[in-house]
Amino acid sequence: MSALRWSVRTLDRALDGETVYRELLAAEPVAYWLDGSLTDRTPRHVSVLGTTTAGVVSRNVADGDVFSELKGLLAERSAEPPVELTGLFCGGYVGYFGYELKALTGGVAAHEASTPDALWIWADRFVVIDHDRDRTHLVALDGGEDWLDRAEQAATDWWMGRVDAPAIARLDLESHLEQDRTTYLAGIARVLAELEAGETYEVNLTNRVRLPAVPDPFEFFCWQRSANPAPYAAFLRYGDLAVASSSPERFLTVDGDGWAECRPIKGTAPRADDPLTDRLAAKALAEDDKTRAENLMIVDLIRNDLGRVSIPGTVTVPQLMQVESYRTVHQLVTTVRGRLRAGVSAVDAVRACFPPGSMTGAPKIRTMRIIDELEPSARGVYSGALGYLTVDGRADLSVVIRTAVLTPDATVIGAGGAIVLDSDPVAEYDEMVLKATAAVGGSVGGVNE
Secondary structure, X not given: OOOOOEEEEEEOOOOOHHHHHHHHHOOOOEEEEEXXXXXXXXXXXXXXXXXXXXXXXXXXXXXXXXXXXHHHHHHHOOOOOOHHHOOOOOOEEEEEEOHHHHHHOOOOOOOOOOOOOEEEEEEOEEEEEEOOOOEEEEEEEOOOHHHHHHHHHHOOOOOOOOOOOOHHHHOOHHHHEOOOHXXXXXXXXXXXXXXXXXXXXXXXXXXXXXXXXXXXXXXXXXXXXXXXXXXXXXXXXXXXXXXXXXEOOEEEEEOOOOEEEEEOEEEEEEOOOOHHHHHHHHHHHHHOHHHHHHHHHHHHHHHHHHHOOEOOOOOEEEEEEEEEEOOOEEEEEEEEEEEEOOOOOHHHHHHHHOOOHHHOEEOHHHHHHHHHHHOOOOOOOOOOEEEEEEOOOOEEEEEOOOEEEEOOOOEEEEEEEEEOOOOOHHHHHHHHHHHHHHHOOOOOOOOOO
């Protein structure tokens, strides 16, 4: 394959992502917006929006090994980016790995999803908004000057509209649960029996909310991001399929030096207006025994996953169960890092860690089998990973939680929680409902993710 050619135009201001999408991408059959503007997380605040002229990799488990396919495609197009895009998004694939791909990473194909198990968009027309440096890069690979002209024209506009709450945000979500209260509590009871028997230490039991379709998925996303801003807000559209995510959790990043990092979240508490109350809420979160037990078990699992692809001795936990405070919540976050071995790609690291341990429980393989027996349907996009894989070997992916999958037939939201021996079943049910509420723009207060 011939070498990539970049055309880059740089603007000395950070554009508004919503305006860029509405003016440049709303009419495209395939589009994406990875929104990095809604968080104070470090080190960089970067948003990526774009489309494709060169196709989409849409695969199901039965189609073969999509991890190997993407690894090969990226290797063919491997390149050093222009200096303007170093350390930023420079082209590659934007999309998701759905949970059912566990069948390629040690699990089994227990259920079949109605959506693609993997969806990856080749990004050759995109906008990179560097919020920290207050600049924007308009980028086209292998031509595309006309598209760059259109992108520059879009940059002259500014969206000032108001987004109203969608009708589904006013529905009683409990009446739309796939597993009603009685069924879900029965599932928790079966999990507790497995825990008592020593078959597992922790199980993330999930449910689905099936709501009516929304008239405009992008308007839904705009409502979601305004009502529940999140570090990994994202919107993907592929024909009639759309994914609107307000995820707070990093699954995996791989940087230019081969360092891989996971940041599992187990524990969330709402912020308080009163400073003393706010500090006490953070302290209570940090000291909660159940939350710490959940977090520690997932950290051990992730250390094992990363250890399989990292240089021996490099897997460390530089941050263990630290409270990080964002605009609306405190979160208990752990950081696990490892230096990838020579010849190990970002896709190899994703495979080794997939599906996210925070969405399975521990030990992973046995626990996934228990989940297969207790959950009656595919998780689909939910519980997978969403983000980008770049041509210069980097990756940044979130855990797909607090996410709506939108089609012309329905809006489907997954939600669940980690069950351990001292779990209170009623509290776990209530937590699951709150998480589903967060995905449609409700309050995340009291949610323990």
